[in-house]
Structures are given as structure tokens and as C-alpha cells.
Amino acid sequence: xxxxxxxxxxxxxxxxxxxxxxxxxxLGIREPAAPAATFGEVRLPAPALSPxxxxxxxxxxxxxxxxxxxxxxxRHTRGKSTPDLLLMRAGNGSDAPDAVVLPGTHGEVAExxxxxxxxxxxxxxxxxxxxxxxxLVASRNGFAGVVALDLARLNRLVSVDPESxxxxxxxxxRGPQAEHxxxxxxxxxxxFPQSYEYATLGGFAAARSSGQxxxxxxxxxxxxxxxxxxxxxxxxxxxxxxxSAAGPDLRQVILGSEGAFGVITSLRLRVRRAPELRVYxxxxxxxxxxxxxxxxxxxxxxxxxTVLRLSDEAETMVGLAKPSDLGALSPDxxxxxxxxxxxxxxxxxxxxxxxxxxxxxxxxxxxxPEPGEKWAHGRYAAPYLRDSLLAAGATVETLETxxxxxxxPRLYDAVRRALAAALGSPLVMCHVSxxxxxxxxxxxxxxxxxxxxxxxxxxxxxxxxxxxxxQSGGTISHHHGVGRDHRQxxxxxxxxxxxxxxxxxxxxxxxxxxxxxxxxxx
Numbered sequence: 001x002x003x004x005x006x007x008x009x010x011x012x013x014x015x016x017x018x019x020x021x022x023x024x025x026x027l028g029i030r031e032p033a034a035p036a037a038t039f040g041e042v043r044l045p046a047p048a049l050s051p052x053x054x055x056x057x058x059x060x061x062x063x064x065x066x067x068x069x070x071x072x073x074x075r076h077t078r079g080k081s082t083p084d085l086l087l088m089r090a091g092n093g094s095d096a097p098d099a100v101v102l103p104g105t106h107g108e109v110a111e112x113x114x115x116x117x118x119x120x121x122x123x124x125x126x127x128x129x130x131x132x133x134x135x136l137v138a139s140r141n142g143f144a145g146v147v148a149l150d151l152a153r154l155n156r157l158v159s160v161d162p163e164s165x166x167x168x169x170x171x172x173x174r175g176p177q178a179e180h181x182x183x184x185x186x187x188x189x190x191x192f193p194q195s196y197e198y199a200t201l202g203g204f205a206a207a208r209s210s211g212q213x214x215x216x217x218x219x220x221x222x223x224x225x226x227x228x229x230x231x232x233x234x235x236x237x238x239x240x241x242x243x244s245a246a247g248p249d250l251r252q253v254i255l256g257s258e259g260a261f262g263v264i265t266s267l268r269l270r271v272r273r274a275p276e277l278r279v280y281x282x283x284x285x286x287x288x289x290x291x292x293x294x295x296x297x298x299x300x301x302x303x304x305x306t307v308l309r310l311s312d313e314a315e316t317m318v319g320l321a322k323p324s325d326l327g328a329l330s331p332d333x334x335x336x337x338x339x340x341x342x343x344x345x346x347x348x349x350x351x352x353x354x355x356x357x358x359x360x361x362x363x364x365x366x367x368x369p370e371p372g373e374k375w376a377h378g379r380y381a382a383p384y385l386r387d388s389l390l391a392a393g394a395t396v397e398t399l400e401t402x403x404x405x406x407x408x409p410r411l412y413d414a415v416r417r418a419l420a421a422a423l424g425s426p427l428v429m430c431h432v433s434x435x436x437x438x439x440x441x442x443x444x445x446x447x448x449x450x451x452x453x454x455x456x457x458x459x460x461x462x463x464x465x466x467x468x469x470x471q472s473g474g475t476i477s478h479h480h481g482v483g484r485d486h487r488q489x490x491x492x493x494x495x496x497x498x499x500x501x502x503x504x505x506x507x508x509x510x511x512x513x514x515x516x517x518x519x520x521x522x
Contacts, residue, residue: 037091133483171202190217216306282371307340
């Protein structure tokens with residue numbers, strides 16, 4: 001992972017000339033006066049951990065698996081939100097951990113947590129480093145140091161139960177690694193979020209991730225039938241049946257907890273047969289409300305495609321839904337629906353026919369396979385585009401929410417108005433990213449000219465958008481998580497009693513408060 005941006009530097013995206021003209025002529029964006037900092041110019045604080053703690057950590061995981069060199073510290077600093085990247089591009093490494101620890105077993109994780117609780121060292125569980133909500137920055141106040149607990153060595157497929165269609169996997173596996181291992185058994189998770197290439201299974205669970213094929217496979221938390229987590233107080237081993245009436249489901253305490261309650265060390269996941277066929281195609285609707293109505297009809301009456309997403313007029317015009325067409329700027333392109341189908345040839349044929357009948361009845365125009373195939377080919381490319389836009393002098397960021405179908409029009413309008421009021425005349429694009437029988441998720445992308453204070457600029461826009469989401473009845477996050485950035489809005493969403501419950505769980509599982517302090521808990 002690029003230390004100051006996304007992914008593989010060799011895959012950096014060049015901005016097409018029409019996009020450059022749009023940036024300058026329409027949005028007033030100009031290249032920054034100062035170049036981005038180089039790796040060697042990143043300013044790091046002096047390590048704060050005592051020799052005793054470092055020696056003790058080495059005794060637990062092995063000396064080679066405790067790193068405090070600049071390279072390791074920089075690459076474990078923050079996540080990949082736009083504020084995170086702006087700070088790194090400015091050479092600000094002030095949030096770097098003092099050391100990076102790589103345990104290899106559940107027992108080692110438990111011992112590291114015990115040691116850190118004893119010495120009041122904050123611990124940030126680290127998977128792929130892809131958080132976009134400030135989920136990887138610990139509050140240092142009152143702690144003797146900060147450790148990044150990198151789970152990359154916990155990377156095994158432990159077992160596959162083809163009769164029950166479940167598999168036991170370790171949390172440090174990245175998405176492609178897990179799919180490769182499962183493919184050897186003819187299985188798949190079917191979980192392909194935009195962060196798929198770099199994010200880990202543990203991160204998917206800890207943040208309640210939702211993949212781009214959620215209409216067919218469900219969210220990641222739907223896939224978790226069991227898990228093991230290490231806490232400073234001991235081990236939680238949860239989930240011995242698909243469903244249970246034995247009290248509240250404690251798996252849900254860990255899922256979405258973002259490392260604040262414990263560290264996931266094992267996952268038992270529902271798997272599916274690997275599909276024989278994948279087909280993607282495109283449809284056009286003249287206006288966003290018409291497309292939303294069509295998606296609602298599919299979500300409620302079925303059958304659902306495996307992939308189903310709808311871009312609004314702005315996102316379709318710019319071509320963000322199909323990165324290979326970026327910059328085409330087609331003002332009459334309407335709204336693009338991408339539908340994808342996976343399974344046996346018979347299953348794919350049946351769902352395509354039924355979906356086509358519904359979309360046509362609702363006013364959709366069939367565009368053929370090309371738009372869907374282009375989307376599938378470029379679906380992991382958008383974060384690279386963000387890096388190029390940041391380098392060109394744009395503030396560009398995403399935010400997402402969800403609500404019930406009846407609230408979608410109000411939520412869509414409210415967020416766009418809030419962003420426009422905060423930023424002047426930004427380019428605001430949106431797509432429906434995930435659908436359910438009762439509602440949907442809206443995913444916004446915002447592009448505007450950077451001011452002299454881009455961090456303050458986005459903080460104000462984020463605050464305004466968060467207020468609009470709360471006031472419009474949406475959730476502050478559908479799949480990015482809470483992190484540090486959403487804590488205030490999350491507190492409003494769950495109320496004071498809900499916040500007290502979370503603080504009570506935190507106190508019981510992590511009495512010293514060492515796990516990801518400052519994240520999630522209002």
C-alpha cells in the first residue's frame with residue numbers, strides 16, 4: 001500500500017484532459033503551490049515506548065516481529081481518508097505508532113493485550129489500513145505509548161466444512177488471498193468492496209463491511225456465523241449455531257466494534273459455491289427518482305441481481321461509474337444502472353430475464369453488456385483517481401449513509417444541499433450502492449477546489465453533511481464505520497442510554513481503555 005495514497009503506485013490514474021478542463025474551468029481548481037512531501041520528509045515523533053515494554057513485546061512475538069523503524073511506523077500511520085492523506089502529503093506523521101507488533105497466534109495477541117494493559121500502552125488493531133473514518137488513530141492522552149497490532153501473520157485458511165458451507169479463516173487474510181484459498185475448494189465469500197484488494201477479513205468484520213455484490217451475497221456481517229476475539233480480560237469464543245435463542249447475540253458486540261472491544265483472531269464464515277458464470281450489463285433511466293423506484297421494485301419483489309447499483313445524473317455524466325469512460329462528460333446520459341449476475345448458467349439466465357422485464361416495465365432502456373463490463377473492469381480504480389485529484393489541487397472525498405425507501409428522496413436532497421452550502425459550488429455525485437427490501441444506501445462523492453486550509457474545509461463539509469443525515473433520518477454510516485470522524489453524529493443516533501451501554505461494555509472488556517482509544521465510543 002502506498003504510504004501517502006492508495007494501493008500500487010504503478011496503477012496511478014492519469015486525469016483525462018476533459019476532467020482537467022472541468023477542474024479548472026468549472027470548479028476553479030488549481031495545482032497546489034507546494035509539492036507533496038517525500039517519504040524521507042515525513043516528520044515522526046520520537047518513539048515513546050520504554051525498553052522494558054519493547055523487550056517484553058519481543059519476548060511474546062519474537063524480536064523480528066516488533067518493528068520501530070521509520071518505514072514500518074509511517075506505513076501504519078492513519079488510514080486512507082482524504083484528511084489522512086492530506087496530512088501525510090504534508091509530511092505530518094504525528095499520529096505514527098511507536099512500534100508495530102506482528103503476532104502470529106491468538107495466544108500471542110492475548111499476551112500482547114495483557115502486557116499493554118499492564119503498562120498502559122494503547123493498541124490499534126491494524127488490518128489493511130484502509131479506514132476512511134479515522135479508525136486507526138489512537139488518543140495518546142494518559143498512555144505510555146501506542147502500538148499498531150498488525151495481524152498480517154494470522155493469514156491461514158484453517159478449515160472448510162462443505163456440508164455446512166462454512167469455513168474457518170484468520171483475520172489477517174486480505175480479500176484476494178481469502179478468495180484464492182477458498183477457490184481451491186470451489187468456494188467463494190462473494191465479498192468485493194472497493195477496498196477488496198487491500199482490506200482484510202478482520203477489518204471487514206470489525207467495520208461491518210458491505211461488498212459491491214451485496215445484493216446477491218449479503219453484507220460481511222451476514223456471513224459471520226462465529227468468531228474468536230482476544231480482549232484484555234480474556235477470550236470471547238462466540239457462535240456455535242447458525243441462529244440461537246440463547247440470549248442476545250454477542251457476536252454483534254464485536255462486529256462493527258472497530259477494535260475498541262477486542263481483537264478478532266478467527267472467523268467462521270458462511271461460504272458459497274464459486275459461480276460458473278458472471279455477467280454484467282447496463283441500463284439507462286432518464287432521472288434518478290425513476291431509477292430509485294426501479295431498484296426498490298427489484299429489492300422488494302425480486303429476483304435480485306447479484307450486483308445492483310444506480311448512479312445519479314452527475315455521476316453518470318462524469319463517468320465515475322465507469323472509470324474507463326472518465327471525462328466523457330455526456331450531459332444527456334441520464335442515470336446508469338449496473339446489474340450483475342453470478343451463478344450457474346440457468347440461475348443467471350432466469351434472473352436476467354426477470355430483472356430485464358422489471359427494469360423495462362419501469363422505464364429502463366437496455367444498454368447491453370458494455371457499461372456493466374466496464375464497471376466491473378474498473379471497480380477498484382476510484383481510490384487511485386482520488387490520489388490524482390488531490391495532487392491536482394482538489395479536495396475529493398466520499399461519504400455514505402442509508403435509510404428506508406420512503407426517506408431516500410429527502411436524504412439525497414438534504415446531503416447535497418448541505419455540501420453545496422458548506423463548499424460553495426462543489427461537484428456532488430451519488431449512487432445507490434446497496435439495496436434491501438426496506439431501504440437503500442446512498443454513496444456520495446464530492447469534488448471541490450482546495451482552500452488554504454483543506455482539512456478545515458472538509459471538516460466543515462463533513463459536519464454539515466452529518467447533521468443533514470441525522471436530521472433526515474439516515475444512519476451516519478452504512479459500511480464505512482464510525483471511527484473518530486463520526487462519533488458525535490453516532491452519539492446522536494443512538495442516544496445517551498445507547499452510549500452508556502457502549503461505555504459499559506468497554507469498561508468490562510477493556511478496563512484500562514487501551515484498545516483503539518478515541519474510536520467509536522461516544
